[in-house]
Amino acid sequence: MTTVEGSTEVARIDTKAAAKIASQVEDYDALVHDAREAADDEHSMGILASIRAYPKAVFFSVGISLAIVMEGYDTILLGNLFAQPAFQKKYGDCNDAGKCQVSAAWQSGLQNGQLVGNILGLQLVGFLTERIGYRKTMLYSLLFMAAFIFFPFFAPNLPVLLTGQILQGLPWGIYQSLAVSYAADVCPVSLRPILTTYVNLCWVIGQLLASGVLRATVERTDKWAYKLPYGLQWMWIPPIFAVCYFAPESPWWLVRQNRMDEAETSLRRLAGKSHNSRETAQKTVAMIKHTDEMEKAMHTGGGSYFDCFKGTNLRRTEIACVAWLIQTFCGSPLMGSSSYFLEQAGLPTTQAFNLTIGSFSLGALGTMSSWFIMRWAGRRTMYLYGQIIMFTILIVVGSLGASGGSPWAIGGLLLAFTAVYDASVGPACYSIVAEIGSTRLRSRTVVLARNVYNLGSIVVNIINPKMLNPNDWNLGAKSAFVWAGTGALLLVWTYFRLPEPKGRTYGELDLLFEQKVPARKFASTIVDEFGSASQQQHARAMAQAQGEKTSVDEEEKKSGDVTPPVNTLTYNA
Template identity: 65%
Template sequence: MGLIEGQDVARIDSKAAAAIASKVEDYDALVHDAAEATHAQEKMSLGKAIRTYPNAILFSVILSLAVVMEGYDTLLLGNFFAQPAFAKKYGHCNAAGKCEIPAPWQSGLTNGSQIGSIIGLQLTGIASERFGYRKTILIALVFMTAFIFIPFFAPNLTVLLIGQILQGLPWGVFQTLTTSYAAEVTPVALRPFLTTWVNGCWVVGQLIASGILRATVTRIDHWAYKIPYAIQWVWPVPIFIGCWFAPESPWWLVRQNRLEDAKHSLRRLAANDREFSDHEADQTVQMMIHTNELEKAAAEGGSYWDCFKRTDRRRTEIACVVWLIQVFCGGPLMGLSSYFYTKAGLPTDQAFNLSIGQFAMGLVGTLSSWFLLRKVGRRPLYLYGQIALFFLMITTGGLAFKADDKSVSWAIGSMLLIFTFIYDLTVGPVCYCLVAEISSTRLRAKTIVLARNAYNIGGIIANILSPRMLNSTEWNWGAKAGFFWAGTGALCIIWTFFRLPETMDRSYGALDILFEQKVSARKFASTEVDMFASHSQATANAHGTSSLDDEKASSTDKVDGVVANTTGLAYKYEA
């Protein structure tokens, strides 16, 4: 197993250490530099990380703004269903003159972008490993600019559906690579902030969309929905410029064996020589090489199929379910918030007012999550967040039995406001952090692709069910839909308790060891990790004359305060 009997210590597999030693010229130097860089990463304070990597923060934030576009547009369509001008143009009107988009078309339109995203995601996993993150995002931005013309000029629902599908293609790129880039250009201390900021960009996009929808809701002409569509052209150009000047992911460059380019990328991401020296850049590249070779020893391939082999199967499962939980905890009600509010009995203008407040609270929740992530950790925040959402859904469903009372309608709206705050404090942002950290570095883009596609498939199911739950000509559940999402949320809570590990303050190499040694999810936080073995151990094991499993060995190789452990115990550092 690789776990020391009676102790919570996971160590590098002996065969993996031997495989790494056989592929590098100076294994001891690699271990020494990788150990020092790992120690520096895991012990780096937040203040030090900000001073050292300001450019990494800047470029990660700029590239993540691409998700603002997606958050903006995905909210538009769901809330257009509650907009009178849009319903009159594309919907069916009854004898009383009340117009509504048929439920099948509501499902089809919202699923169109999901289908496009699934295709775009699969292509992203291949393109990003071949061309790099930066070039793939640049190409996607060009296509996004062109595809906006389709919904803007759409004369009917069919053309609108085509536009949704085509816009989904570049969204697949943004969903994956913004998270991957944030995870790979920042150190451990900054990782939770920059990965969860991707969720913040979603919320910013939704908040902007809510404000624009509220401003246009009283219009009765076609500009009521054309203006919101046209505003999408604001985003691509500034993001394209920022992406053009951004450095490529150093992890991707190491995987391509472009080591000098990786070092140059690291220097561009850092502040200056005083904060991040040339020697430290070399050591960081060595750490990346060690982690990359460790993962290659565990799984040689880098295809989608490899995501379902050996320990990567568990990592893929966790990434997929973590993202699915965003759907099945009740998240779809937020995307249809204005429509949900009107079905709960609120006037249209008040429904859009509540939507603005809803996503403003979501942004506050995301920013607040940054303080909890460093104090509480990923697993507790994700678990207790779901429990809170479960009780909110139960309460929302219960209030539906008195929905004729206007005060109860406002109470239902308030429940969704609180739901959004809790969601964006816990499940929403923490998901991005977990998915980025759970995957191995070699399979990160592909694992995130599979996880996001699991989310999209879950979203398609939700988009089929949710309009029928709310539509007056279908099931007409209204707020009683909360009971359904409470049921699915309960299943998510059970899975999280037994299967979700804690990843806080772990380097990617340490996480590789924990997964390779099959450490229980509930023991991830308490288990120490031995990532490094000396050259004598590794080469002796390669020749069959010794074993890293000999727990009674007592020698250690010590270089510059770093103990490269040969006893099978976790590596330690002297002050």
Template identity: 55%
Template sequence: MLNEFNTAVWTNGRSYLVTDNSTFQAFNKKFGSLTASGSYKIPASWQSALSNGARAGEVIGLLINGVASDRWGYRKTMVAALTAMMGFIFVLFFAPNVETLVVGEVLCGIPWGIFQTLAVSYASEVCPVVLRPYLTTYINMCWVFGQFVASGVNRGAVQRHDQWAYRIPFAVQWIWPLPILIGCLFAPESPWWHVRHGDHEGARRALKRLTSDNDPDFSIDNTIAMIEYTNELEKKLAAGTSYRDCFKGIDLRRTEIVCGVWIVQTLCGTNIMGYSSYFLVQAGLPTVHSFDLSMGQLGLGLLGTLGSWFLMPHFGRRTLHFTGVSILCIIMFIVGCLGFSHASSSKWAVGAMLIVFTFVYDFTVGPVAYSLVSEMSSTRLKSKTVVLARCCYNISNIVVNVLTNYQLSSSSWNWGVRAAYFWAGTAFICAVWEYFRLPEPKGRTYSELDMLFEQRVPARKFKSTKVDPFNADHQYAHPSEIMEDMSLDKLDIK
């Protein structure tokens, strides 16, 4: 939730600076310059730097995480990132000018980038298959909850006219790192990471902490053997551990899917979704109440994520994600049609449709993407594949932000609400891509997914194709035979 809260503080703050310059006049006076009209304003060039500075830092953090989590483990990487976060917030809080503020944004972006992908990879490796979709999609709920808290903080500071109007949101960011860091110190490392590094005793300790001693059906030895089996199977299928390996053989297809799923989040119209409050303000809603509306909108997002937990076991990830993108495409088309009306009621209708968009998005595309991203890559390349996907997401987000600003700005293209037609088109393209390229991983173990990709099964047939990764066509025996052949000494289990 830390990254989501920090991002939302800036997102909310910047969006309302655009819609109502008096809202954060203390911020403008501190970091802006005096204009001919007698008001203070941050130059457009520095607004762009503030918007994209954190994105640049996140890309750096993502690339660092891909190497650091593989080498030192998820837990140590997270602890280091949280420690750095606490230090970098000082730069934001005490920034004397806009230049220092941009530097602080870039520095804070580095641990934010680490948070973005580390949680997905870790969550997918420490839970059983049946719980994997719930724990990974819970990350989306943390995103929404962080934005919800940030909206509340901004709502509380919006009517202040002193320096604390912007210092309070900065200072609140210090609340999160320390308790999270303490929790991480007591969290077990991923048993998969231990096995990949040949530390079977470490994997055994981690599994003992992750499971209950009262479960008679659970065997630590069998689980370690299965993890090692999958690891060896992926090595057999030529899955290395470098970024270059993400673009080789069957892993190229897996990288495409993981990157595509996250890029869909930016191309289905989500940037327009954040402007529901803006259109309602244009319709006559007071600016201060738009904060209340945004909190209600995020509340619907929380309910949507909860709803996805009930739908995924019945419909699967592919069906839910594809259906969600298709519905979002229709909503964008309707919003575009409303743009031809100049009545105040049409702006209320646009705002209402975008709130519905938020609910549908957080019911389907938002949370389900996290589950798909964690399941589609091989376990040996998971951290690096997820890093590449998130880099694609951030880069596409920068492009989408620029396009949206041009589309909605009255001094540029001035498309207004009709910009939704453009995003309806991109959402349609995303839906077509998903129909032909997005597989269904529901109920599949990582070894089964490995074999489905090796056999180049079409995405639409993943759900119906039966596969046995332990059959005689491969060099590996059935798990029961593995346990007979692998002595405790070979497993390094005492």
């Protein structure tokens, strides 16, 4: 329920939900005591203290997220190979003047082939991570990636290249979900925004490396102009595989599997000397267990994709999906095909690649600056102001394109757009998507959100080449008007629907959503996820009176006599 104390709204766990938790554990008082201490400890730690407390969690999260470098590398690789003369000559159609172009249809097909693989891979990861865990899923996906790279490397024609894009998309889909979910699971509250948004930095690093490799090979006329960029993907697999092999399993996943001793061991492996005592690990396991039981008590933590669309989970799924969709329709397609876009805007090929390298260098700086901005402003504010600035830039770019403005001015504005994107929407999205779903549905929420992003990208990959290709719509820089229009619509959504998860534990977020707190009140509402001493006593009494013990619940499930879920929490505006 939500009460008003003075001018501040306070959200507390409902007594019935607390009683449900008490019926599922042996010592409810001890669980709440340890969970509260662990939550208070997380809230009290700043960034440096969190790094000292969990240095190995930082190391393993950073190492696993490097898999996203491979995806960022190939994503920018293909879009910009369309502007490389040797690639155009090998796979494109040449006119009488000797000018070669890969058709818009094949450009769309190749880029969408990767997205089809992503979608299939994402559906697999939601199933695999709950069955075999994060670590084994990552190891197997890396082995498959090593085999699938052979397809684009030796592709004699476009159909084989398309096959390679689809197959490589499978493990890329796994990386997209697993890297950010693992980071959200193993790090404390103060490190969550940094380690989840670090995934965006990995994207930028991959894009920057691809741009550098393409710039180095753009003047080559032999097959190594495009084979070398593809072959360099193999170099990432051995170090990432080694990190994953030694990485501890997610303690949240282990608790969901009821493997408490292993969860405790995992936490001690992730912690530094100051936080690797058994007592500290047991308290953190208690916090994880309390959150897990609370989600089950509030019926927000089921185990299937259908549960993502039930009750308050529907709102959480919507936020994750649209937050990621904003990345696609805010104008970012102009960055993904920046070399090709700038070439069509009038810049020489070499200078187009130079500006692309500059844009992704700014993107890396933008992502690192977002760590400081997010700590001060939060995710919601970053999204709002980032979208406003990007909308303004797109209007100016489109106006320059319509009036025949300087290609260098357009290139400069594209640099500014990249810097703003990678200081706001780009990195903040990963933090929002990783935090917003319930812990029991996190991997599935991320999968659904990323697949909405991929479906949006399929639409983008169909229309973007047509807008830029001189043999089709030939809009050039005027295509910025299209993305300004979609960006304006999504800006309205952000203002009314995107909440602020800054500084919240997962249990606190569960209560805020369950009590239907409006998005604009998330930051100001005080949350008490454990309740008062009298409330705990009442919860114990209710549990005993109702006789809701774990063994009884299991017998009910076996007999099929299960009490329908009851929404015990309400929000009174």
